Amino acid sequence: MVRGMGKYLVNLPAVTGRRLVIALPLIWLAVFFFLPLVETLQVSFTSPRRGIPPYEPLWGIGDDGFFTNFTTGNYALLLQYWSDYFGPAFNSIKLAFFSTLVCLLFAYPMAWWIARSNEKWRTILLVLVMLPFWTSSLLRIYALIGLLNPNGFINAAGLWLGLIDAPIQMMQTDFSIYMGMVLTYLPLMILPLYAVMVRLDADLLDAAADLGGSGIQIFRTIILPLTLPGIIAGSLLVFIPAVGEFVIPALLGGPDQLMMGKVLWTEFFRNRDWPVASAIAMLLLAILTVPIIYARYQDGRDAAAETPNPKQAEAG
Amino acid sequence: MGRMNGLVLSLGALGFGILYLPIIIMIIFSFNAGKLVSVWSGASLKWYAGLLESDQLLSAFGTSLLIALWAATIATIFGICIAVAFVRFGNFRSRLALSAIASAPLVMPEIVTGLSMLLLFISMESLFGWPSGRGVDTIIIAHATFGMCFAAVVIQARLRDFDMAIEEAAADLGATQPFIFLSITLPVIAPAVVAAWLLAFTLSFDDLVIASFVSGPGSSTLPIVIFSKVRLGVTPEINALATVMIVVVAVAVIGASWAIRRRLSGRDQNQ
Numbered sequence: 271m272v273r274g275m276g277k278y279l280v281n282l283p284a285v286t287g288r289r290l291v292i293a294l295p296l297i298w299l300a301v302f303f304f305l306p307l308v309e310t311l312q313v314s315f316t317s318p319r320r321g322i323p324p325y326e327p328l329w330g331i332g333d334d335g336f337f338t339n340f341t342t343g344n345y346a347l348l349l350q351y352w353s354d355y356f357g358p359a360f361n362s363i364k365l366a367f368f369s370t371l372v373c374l375l376f377a378y379p380m381a382w383w384i385a386r387s388n389e390k391w392r393t394i395l396l397v398l399v400m401l402p403f404w405t406s407s408l409l410r411i412y413a414l415i416g417l418l419n420p421n422g423f424i425n426a427a428g429l430w431l432g433l434i435d436a437p438i439q440m441m442q443t444d445f446s447i448y449m450g451m452v453l454t455y456l457p458l459m460i461l462p463l464y465a466v467m468v469r470l471d472a473d474l475l476d477a478a479a480d481l482g483g484s485g486i487q488i489f490r491t492i493i494l495p496l497t498l499p500g501i502i503a504g505s506l507l508v509f510i511p512a513v514g515e516f517v518i519p520a521l522l523g524g525p526d527q528l529m530m531g532k533v534l535w536t537e538f539f540r541n542r543d544w545p546v547a548s549a550i551a552m553l554l555l556a557i558l559t560v561p562i563i564y565a566r567y568q569d570g571r572d573a574a575a576e577t578p579n580p581k582q583a584e585a586g
Numbered sequence: 587m588g589r590m591n592g593l594v595l596s597l598g599a600l601g602f603g604i605l606y607l608p609i610i611i612m613i614i615f616s617f618n619a620g621k622l623v624s625v626w627s628g629a630s631l632k633w634y635a636g637l638l639e640s641d642q643l644l645s646a647f648g649t650s651l652l653i654a655l656w657a658a659t660i661a662t663i664f665g666i667c668i669a670v671a672f673v674r675f676g677n678f679r680s681r682l683a684l685s686a687i688a689s690a691p692l693v694m695p696e697i698v699t700g701l702s703m704l705l706l707f708i709s710m711e712s713l714f715g716w717p718s719g720r721g722v723d724t725i726i727i728a729h730a731t732f733g734m735c736f737a738a739v740v741i742q743a744r745l746r747d748f749d750m751a752i753e754e755a756a757a758d759l760g761a762t763q764p765f766i767f768l769s770i771t772l773p774v775i776a777p778a779v780v781a782a783w784l785l786a787f788t789l790s791f792d793d794l795v796i797a798s799f800v801s802g803p804g805s806s807t808l809p810i811v812i813f814s815k816v817r818l819g820v821t822p823e824i825n826a827l828a829t830v831m832i833v834v835v836a837v838a839v840i841g842a843s844w845a846i847r848r849r850l851s852g853r854d855q856n857q
Contacts, residue, residue, distance in 0.1 A: 287763060288678075292671045295664045295734060296680055299687045302731045306702035313705050323708050376601035379594040397843050402605050405835045406792040408809050409828040412816050413608035416615065416623035416825070423611050426624030452604055514695025516795050521816060531697045531795075538701060538799075548705070551698045562693050569689075
């Protein structure tokens with residue numbers, strides 16, 4: 271490809287057009303994505319008040335000229351009530367971490383199964399993976415409640431079959447949270463795994479087996495290293511949104527399954543303490559900074575390593 | 587490796603079971619005359635009839651549809667701009683800024699996006715008087731904002747595969763850039779544009795968290811109404827509603843993949 275070819279083609283209206291194509295989304299995202307984050311950071315340093323909006327302005331020009339109301343009180347509050355705020359923060363990380371592991375446990379064999387199927391079955395199984403992805407996750411969580419409730423399907427079936435004597439408490443436990451996370455995020459783990467597994471050369475596995483490699487040996491020395499990029503990509507896709515998840519702890523969790531998203535929601539909607547809610551949002555972002563930057567770095571590496579192959583792109 | 591295949595198959599089957607068992611049970615019990623999702627008390631369509639009579643659900647459905655149509659359209663137009671800038675414009679000055687700001691919304695927790703958008707709308711209102719209150723318009727803006735980043739990813743992938751030589755040839759023959767884009771580039775990337783629009787539409791239609799922050803009185807979307815109903819307890823109409831929505835999506839997804847397969851195999855035969 272001749273780079274810089276565009277230079278010869280450029281004429282004046284094209285330059286303006288190009289500027290416009292870049293500027294339109296850049297300005298939109300600066301105003302409606304970046305600016306809101308700056309505003310949230312500002313509000314996290316204000317003090318709450320009764321009124322609309324329910325926080326003092328951080329700075330402004332009043333009768334006595336320029337004034338500021340800067341306070342670190344909200345962050346001090348988070349530290350003071352450590353167990354009420356950092357407890358849910360640790361809980362979010364713990365639940366997100368184990369949800370990622372459980373997703374990996376199911377997604378890995380599922381992706382392997384899809385990648386090793388013939389073309390017809392591969393299409394069918396991929397559609398089965400994508401289908402939940404296109405349906406509302408809220409409705410899928412709702413469907414799960416029908417299954418896990420004390421008077422829900424699983425308990426009713428268990429009682430009827432005589433497997434259990436009394437309904438088991440499954441809702442409002444870590445179990446229901448993990449089920450909700452798997453239901454919501456499993457497709458996000460399967461797709462990147464499938465993408466690396468479908469490119470894995472079957473001859474390599476046959477050669478290893480012919481040379482007497484055991485199943486576990488082949489897995490450890492060939493399959494695992496070659497699918498590692500998929501494992502990392504899928505884990506990040508699950509872990510990052512799972513930490514900030516709100517719907518799952520709100521509908522499936524009990525008072526013991528507090529997560530940061532739910533605490534932020536309660537502070538904002540129930541306690542109407544917007545400055546503290548903003549401070550929690552900043553804490554959540556601080557926690558996610560490392561995995562987010564790592565994800566961007568991985569993306570950049572994958573893009574650089576990718577060799578252009580139209581056939582693979584078509585299949586993906 | 588026979589033993590391992592057994593393990594792979596059973597874990598894989600269990601995975602598909604987890605994905606589908608709740609949905610299948612819910613679909614079956616949406617035809618249940620009783621209220622419970624456990625005791626079958628005879629077949630009935632009464633929850634579907636109830637759905638049609640629920641003004642609250644129907645008007646929320648209309649609101650969500652309106653928002654998703656607008657948000658997806660705006661998101662797709664801006665998504666095309668982002669994708670074209672990244673794939674076709676080489677190293678422009680603001681490339682790093684655009685790439686950071688267009689990829690951050692993909693990983694931003696919804697709850698942070700929702701809260702920060704609301705805070706922005708409120709301070710904008712006190713500064714310029716716009717937007718006055720929150721409603722359909724603020725939800726459209728919020729949904730278009732994260733939708734365009736997802737749309738850009740989908741369109742970029744397609745644009746990258748597309749041979750630039752065709753565009754260069756057209757330019758050599760004197761075609762203007764807008765003409766080249768409309769007559770060559772757009773038709774080629776059309777499937778990706780449609781996919782991007784559908785993705786943005788789905789993301790908007792399903793969003794609960796962001797809409798909860800930036801909605802106002804009278805602009806409750808379908809997920810907001812469903813969420814408040816589910817929180818109050820068992821609501822069998824939701825089973826019926828979910829069944830309708832899942833069947834519509836299933837038909838659309840299966841139809842689309844069948845069409846793509848047919849087109850691909852048709853192309854193979856031509857070669």
